[in-house]
Amino acid sequence: MSLLEGKKALIFGIANHRSIGWAIAQSLASQGAQLAFTYQDRMEKYVKELAAKIPGTVTFPCDVQYDDQIDEAFAKTAEVFNGELDILVHSVAFAPASELENPFVQTTRAGFHTALDISAYSLIALARRAAPMMQARGGGSIVSLTYLASERVMPKYNVMAVAKAALECSTRYLAYELGEHNIRVNAISAGPLNTLAARGISGFTGFRNQAAQVAPLRRNIEQSEVGDTALFLCSDLARGITGEVLFVDAGYNIMGA
Template identity: 70%
Template sequence: MPLLEGKTALIFGVANDRSIAWAIAQALAREGAHIALTYQERMERFVRKLAVEIPDTTLIPCDVQDDHQLEAAFAQAAEIFDGGLDILIHSVAFAPRQELEDPFRNTTRAGFQATMDISVYSLIAMAKYAVPLMQARGGGSILTSTYVASEQVIPKYKVMGVAKAALEGSMRYLAGELGEYNIRVNAISPGPLNTLSARGVSGFTNFLDIFTNRAPLHRTIEQDEAADAALFLCSPLARAITGEVLYVDAGYNIMGV
């Protein structure tokens, strides 16, 4: 029997076929989950093209900076999933390009606020709407995606690294609060992947070479490896795990100088 037979999953963050969120959607569907994907208006045609690959996938428009759209997205998910939700995937991150190019000390107030709002607060806002739907199912799993730049200085990552640190803190506070409802909250921390957001970081290609040399397995990772880790954390196999960051980075995070 598939691990997620009869389960429902709402996924935020699919932009194209290289997105971690898309790989996760495929992994969850492979194990029997009924999938709904959200999309930004500018990404609709890309997401629609992908969605046909997973039968019975529903598409829901949503801008995570708009509380009304977030509320409407979860209301639509509730209709699709008969009032309940088992899995919420938060794979959303953004920083204005200039904030990643200028010195960190020159981070603007507006850029900082936009980065934190989209990359961090969106998880908190989603959790608020997800909780009653997960309570209706007797519990659930919320998963976000972080990066080792939350605790190490990664050149060029700058304000996004600070956002990832805040994201991990938010994940832990949500895990501590939602455990009484049998809702688990975790994060995966993949190694560098060739995603739309990663390509926005200058020097990304050079960092891949550094990563490969330093990681114990001496290789980068693939989207499906991150997705399989996500599948594990969202499945009954991880039923006693919450508030954790699971590194999927070929061991890079354990290495010193």
């Protein structure tokens, strides 16, 4: 029997075929999960094209900055999944380009608010709405994506690093509060991947090359490795794991430089 046979998953944050969210979707689908994707209006075409590659996948518009759109997305999810949900994937992050280009000390109030709202608060907003649907299934799994810059200085990651630190802290508090309902909340800290978001960070290519040289496995990771880790966290194989940040970075995080 497949690991996720009969499970229902809602994925936020797919932008194109390079997205980590898409890699996770493929891994979940390979083990029998029924999927739903959300998309921002500007990404509708790309997300729907990807959804068509996995039979039975449905899509809804949603910008996580707006509570009414989140409410509508969950209402549609409840309609499609009969009020039940097993898996929530949060692969959402954004900061204005200027906040990643200018020195961190020049971070603006508006830029800080935008980065923290979209990249961190949205996890809380989504978890709050997912929880009742997961309780109807006797529990569930929530997975988000983070990065080592939450712990160490990565030049030009700037306010996004602060947002990832907030996301990881939120993961622990959500895990504590939702644990009594058998809802597990974890984060995956992925190594540098060539995604749309990563391309907006100055010096990304150089850092990716350096990571491959320093990491114990002497290589960079692939999107599919993050997808399969999410599959593990969303399955009963990880039923005793919650509140954790699991590194998938070829071991880079254990090195001193």
